[in-house]
Amino acid sequence: MTVKQIITGLLLASWVCLVQAGIYAFEFDDPKKEARFKHLSEELRCLVCQNQTLADSGAGLAMDLRKELYRMVNENASDEEIKNFMVSRYGDFVLYNPPIKTSTYLLWFGPFVLVVLGLFMLVRMVRKVGQQSTQTLSAEDHKRVQDLLADKEEK
Amino acid sequence: MANSKIKPFIPLIIFAVMAIFLGIGLTLNPREVPSPLINKPSPQFSLPQLHAPTKTLGTADFVGKVSLFNVWASWCAACRQEHPFLMELAKLNIVPIYGLNYKDKREDAKRWLIQYGGDPYVASAFDLDGRVGIDWGVYGVPETFVLDKKGTIRYKHIGPLDYKSWQETVLPIVQQLQAES
Numbered sequence A: 001m002t003v004k005q006i007i008t009g010l011l012l013a014s015w016v017c018l019v020q021a022g023i024y025a026f027e028f029d030d031p032k033k034e035a036r037f038k039h040l041s042e043e044l045r046c047l048v049c050q051n052q053t054l055a056d057s058g059a060g061l062a063m064d065l066r067k068e069l070y071r072m073v074n075e076n077a078s079d080e081e082i083k084n085f086m087v088s089r090y091g092d093f094v095l096y097n098p099p100i101k102t103s104t105y106l107l108w109f110g111p112f113v114l115v116v117l118g119l120f121m122l123v124r125m126v127r128k129v130g131q132q133s134t135q136t137l138s139a140e141d142h143k144r145v146q147d148l149l150a151d152k153e154e155k
Numbered sequence B: 001m002a003n004s005k006i007k008p009f010i011p012l013i014i015f016a017v018m019a020i021f022l023g024i025g026l027t028l029n030p031r032e033v034p035s036p037l038i039n040k041p042s043p044q045f046s047l048p049q050l051h052a053p054t055k056t057l058g059t060a061d062f063v064g065k066v067s068l069f070n071v072w073a074s075w076c077a078a079c080r081q082e083h084p085f086l087m088e089l090a091k092l093n094i095v096p097i098y099g100l101n102y103k104d105k106r107e108d109a110k111r112w113l114i115q116y117g118g119d120p121y122v123a124s125a126f127d128l129d130g131r132v133g134i135d136w137g138v139y140g141v142p143e144t145f146v147l148d149k150k151g152t153i154r155y156k157h158i159g160p161l162d163y164k165s166w167q168e169t170v171l172p173i174v175q176q177l178q179a180e181s
Helices: A002-023 A031-043 A060-074 A079-090 A102-134 A139-154 B002-027 B077-092 B106-115 B131-135 B163-179
Strands: B046-048 B056-058 B067-072 B097-102 B123-127 B143-147 B153-158
Touching: A031 A060, A031 A079, A060 A079, A060 B131, B056 B123, B067 B077, B077 B097, B077 B163, B097 B131, B106 B123, B123 B131, B143 B163, B153 B163
Parallel strands: B046 B123, B067 B097, B097 B123
Antiparallel strands: B046 B056, B067 B143, B143 B153
């Protein structure tokens, strides 16, 4: 078991190294460009393994797109231009932060609506409980309770 | 009060609504990302042909008729599954099929076609580095684009084309486009 775990760990570690090597195989003359490249490759999604960024993914397409990204960063394309390049080919899905527009309102604002709704319900429930605890029994009800209790004791 | 009658059913209603949404979610294929290229002119390219490297295949070849543009590769397992159907389709002469041989080796691609029963394509463009594939938004081979007579992309099928998807979706689109002037 432990040997197996060690081997798995080593394999995973070497895999991580390989992936890292994949990212940093690009050389930049300017650290600013490198920072932009890193930043952008973490904001773009790999369409092959959909829960990975371009930076993380080992897929062939991600490598090709990193090359394109490298070329564009070196040509001093703006972030806007680079994102447009990706979106015009692969759609909004390629962006990890989807743009705010009519079709994404639910995605962006839905959680806040749910929080407000939850708070509203919570306040209502708390108030109701509060009201119940302060209610006092009418004289009539009090008598009924006493009668019932007395009844029970007799049995 | 009507309110108290409904109240016990509220959890059930919430559950039903969630079940419906999740149920719809299950029927969707997350791999099918809608292409922003639909109703856009096909991205410009001109590449050497697979079988005749001195000749080219490009955007200009798509003008004047409805055509299919199928992205394939010898390393793609799903293409092998799709290939017999494409062979049948080519025999029917309904619509010309052009190929984009994506990130492949020329010899492998040629051998693959011979090994799996023939070449269904009028011609295949040879996209060695996958750069044309990027312009076409290719992310999972096989993919099939339906182009109208002006060379505009009108539909994209992701994954292997088969008899069912052809009859139900692609053929009606092809026929409709062929009827357009």
